Amino acid sequence: MPISRLELADASSPEALVKRILQAEPNLPVPVPIQELCARLGILGVEDLDTDDFEGGLVTDAKRSEAIILAKRGGEPRRRFTIAHELGHFLMAHHVPDQPGRFLCKSSDLLRHTAKAGDQRQLREVEANRFASLVLMPPHLLREAMAAFRESDLQHVLALARDFAVGKEAAARAYVQYHPERIAVVVVGNGRVQRCYRSLSFPDIICAVGSPVPTGSLYRSAPPRPNSASDIAACSPDLWINVKRDLRAPGLSEQVYFQPNGFAMILLCLEPVPEESAAERRLDEGWRHRFHSGRR
Numbered sequence: 001m002p003i004s005r006l007e008l009a010d011a012s013s014p015e016a017l018v019k020r021i022l023q024a025e026p027n028l029p030v031p032v033p034i035q036e037l038c039a040r041l042g043i044l045g046v047e048d049l050d051t052d053d054f055e056g057g058l059v060t061d062a063k064r065s066e067a068i069i070l071a072k073r074g075g076e077p078r079r080r081f082t083i084a085h086e087l088g089h090f091l092m093a094h095h096v097p098d099q100p101g102r103f104l105c106k107s108s109d110l111l112r113h114t115a116k117a118g119d120q121r122q123l124r125e126v127e128a129n130r131f132a133s134l135v136l137m138p139p140h141l142l143r144e145a146m147a148a149f150r151e152s153d154l155q156h157v158l159a160l161a162r163d164f165a166v167g168k169e170a171a172a173r174a175y176v177q178y179h180p181e182r183i184a185v186v187v188v189g190n191g192r193v194q195r196c197y198r199s200l201s202f203p204d205i206i207c208a209v210g211s212p213v214p215t216g217s218l219y220r221s222a223p224p225r226p227n228s229a230s231d232i233a234a235c236s237p238d239l240w241i242n243v244k245r246d247l248r249a250p251g252l253s254e255q256v257y258f259q260p261n262g263f264a265m266i267l268l269c270l271e272p273v274p275e276e277s278a279a280e281r282r283l284d285e286g287w288r289h290r291f292h293s294g295r296r
């Protein structure tokens, strides 16, 4: 049975909304037909937005009964994400636009995943992005697609982006969240770190946003062939993470995917920590104790 707004009436978070949509549309195909979904949910149409200042927008009435989505022309994956993001604003009744009846979202809004405490505008952009990711990559379909993947590999990110018709960065973010290994993806633009996405158990990345990619990284030495993923190679873990000097350094590997526009993604994968034998641990602890107490 096709979904209608009524079924979403008491859902307000991105997660609750997407759950309802999936309950009403159990056979949703991949790629998710986002424009059809919009049409069923009260969106009268999607129009082109001809400005460089904004990526997307939503024009609606005060009662929020129907709306028109505005989306910048461009690549289809990016446009699909924008449409899903604006649908999110439309469905979340607590999202209040800056101007009455009109949301306008910049490209930086569509990349926002954290909000400053108390900043309602940032928070609503984060929620609209969460909604867009969840509706374009429904968790059960993403898990099904990822069941075929074993060791982490950027080829999988490319396959997800292609199959779900989403941008490579949106696919990478979902990939690190759902992959069982400790992985991270660093998005690079013109040699500098732009954004980092980490799985929950991946440690903090020490390269700040805006800083150059470390000299020892595979990014600097791999042949920059656009649209192809490099081999996976071991790297020095302290290029990217803080390695405690008195602990055994974990193994870290890198893989690079260069895009033609000066952007690249670097996949970082931490090797699983081998189960230490009790004897080894005692030896290590003894050594650490001597290290800190200055005894030999």
Ligand SMILES: [Zn+2]
Residues within 6 Å of the ligand: 085, 089, 103, 104, 105, 109, 124, 125, 128
């Ligand atoms: Zn927005």
